[in-house]
Amino acid sequence: MGWTFKLHSGVAAGLGATLLVLATLTWLPGVLPLSGARWLAAGIFVSLFLTSVSALMRLILTGADKQAIWLAFRCLPGKVQMTLGVLALWGVVLLVFSKATEGNLQAAEVRDGRYVAFDTTPYARGTVEISQSRYQDVLESDQRTMLAIPGVLSLSAAYAVLAAGELRRADGAVVPSDVR
Template sequence: MGWSFKLHGGLAAGLGAALLVLAGLTWLPGTLPLADSGRPVAAIAVSLFPIFIAAVARLILARADRRSMWLAFRCLPGKVQVALGALFLSGVVLATLGGAGEGNLQAAEMKAGRYFAFDTTPHGRGTTEVSQSQYMAVLESDQRSMFAIPGMLFVGAAYGALTAGELRRTELGASA
């Protein structure tokens, strides 16, 4: 496998792991101070899209289907397989538990000293006033989702880049 595939996969896996750790830290009491500004969301978006799109493009160029991707993944070293699997499963757990946090409330905000959240129940859609404890719970749940979902996408990009590299290696080996 070429160094660019390893670099791409390693970068994506590292960023995914960092975001999943941040998502896990949201289970601690209080909110993450860094997440209050819009900068993390912008940084995640700016880095996620090129890395993810490049991984998808590499898979398309390798003419990968599900079966060949699975076989290529199985050719990766065992530690890499375990690491990617563990990262993905932790992302699934964090995203699932984060989504089940405050039920139908999301997008917490504070206006004039009062706490509001968007209620997504079918017949009661709209912004509703909530208590401070509900506000904090919704805010933590939103942060958890903000980190867990892109973290899983980064891990998926690492999977794609590394399997594309393995497919490329076998393709070059077969043509030699």
């Protein structure tokens, strides 16, 4: 596997792990310091878009089917497989627990000195007034989701790049039948 595949997957896995650590930190009391930064969401989106699209292009260029991609990933060292698997499982668990404890409120904000959030309860959708403690809970839940989903997607990009690199390495090792 070439060094560009290793670098690309390392960047994607590092980004995913960082986002999952930040998502985990939202379980601690208080709001993350960067919660109000609009540039954070934009930076996450841009970096996720660039790593994911290039990972998908690398995977598409191999021309392999799902089974070959899975077999290529299984050819990687066990530590790499386990690390990506544990990180992906961590992200999925974060998302499941976040959704289970979230309730029906999202997009909390302060309007005219009052705390409001959007209620997604069926047949009662709309903006509702909430307490300050509930406001903090909704903010943390929104942050957790905003960080965990891109984290899992970045780990998926790392998986795709590693599988594409392994497929490329395997294709390069095959000797054509007409050369003897």
